[in-house]
Amino acid sequence: MVGAARVGAVVLAMVMGGCAARTAPPAPGPATPAAAAATAATARTYENLDATLWMQTAIEYHASASQAYRLATAQLDRALADPTVTAAIEQQGQNVSGLPPAIILDADETVLDNTPYQARLLTAGGTYDDATWKVWVNERKAGAVPGAVAFTQYARAKGVTVFFITNRNADLEPATRDDMTRLGFPLDATRDTLLMRRERPEWESSEKAARRSVVARDFRILMLLGDDLGDFLPNARGTIEERQARVAAYDAWWGSRWIMIPNPTYGSWEAATRTGAASPAAADQLKQKLSRLRP
Numbered sequence: 001m002v003g004a005a006r007v008g009a010v011v012l013a014m015v016m017g018g019c020a021a022r023t024a025p026p027a028p029g030p031a032t033p034a035a036a037a038a039t040a041a042t043a044r045t046y047e048n049l050d051a052t053l054w055m056q057t058a059i060e061y062h063a064s065a066s067q068a069y070r071l072a073t074a075q076l077d078r079a080l081a082d083p084t085v086t087a088a089i090e091q092q093g094q095n096v097s098g099l100p101p102a103i104i105l106d107a108d109e110t111v112l113d114n115t116p117y118q119a120r121l122l123t124a125g126g127t128y129d130d131a132t133w134k135v136w137v138n139e140r141k142a143g144a145v146p147g148a149v150a151f152t153q154y155a156r157a158k159g160v161t162v163f164f165i166t167n168r169n170a171d172l173e174p175a176t177r178d179d180m181t182r183l184g185f186p187l188d189a190t191r192d193t194l195l196m197r198r199e200r201p202e203w204e205s206s207e208k209a210a211r212r213s214v215v216a217r218d219f220r221i222l223m224l225l226g227d228d229l230g231d232f233l234p235n236a237r238g239t240i241e242e243r244q245a246r247v248a249a250y251d252a253w254w255g256s257r258w259i260m261i262p263n264p265t266y267g268s269w270e271a272a273t274r275t276g277a278a279s280p281a282a283a284d285q286l287k288q289k290l291s292r293l294r295p
């Protein structure tokens, strides 16, 4: 608790520092590239610094992901042994015992490590946008989340079809396949097991239920693994309270049918902290987030 409180204080100090920089009187425009870079630096808030550092440097992150996948491995054996188990809301109430087994994993920050992209945003300044994301993905430099490769290979060796449902856009499928193959993730040679957003007209939405339903037609879905509530059930976006209410009935599924991988750098949890922000300005979002703290 002491450590968490200290980290929280550091984050708060940085956030407050960011607010302070924004309230300073406007300076004349920078005269040189160096001055422009300095101006950009003072406008940054470094909100994601500790989160990104934790994922890139902390044994605590490595342990969190590794233990999640080790737990997943044990739960996979249990789910295989009980032909009535399904982890998909889309299959509740159905007789799934005659279907072959599958699991569904998210890609980014569940099996693929994109923290270098977050690190670039921190060091160069800026926030997420589709153009810089596309550049990063096409470099084909993603890493593997600890434990993910061994778990998916174990599942495949047990005769389980391994599906990946990702909100990466369909045009990023070649780069995604290259990374996953290089890292050792089992992609099926005979059927499409990497389901991208917008790969089909009916997959326009970031909601994954439509793609889960395609898997659910032919397979018993033993487990879901993700880093975002939206990887597990529909309508995961909303206020903090709405999200808590949405998932309350499934609390016993965490650690059994559903495995959550930690990702403190982004996700629908973060959007929920600034729901209702008056404007998209970063200072307003920071105020929204500060208001969510419980001192």
Ligand SMILES: [Mg+2]
Pocket (backbone or CB within 6 Å): 106, 107, 108, 109, 110, 226, 227, 228
């Ligand atoms: Mg993800």
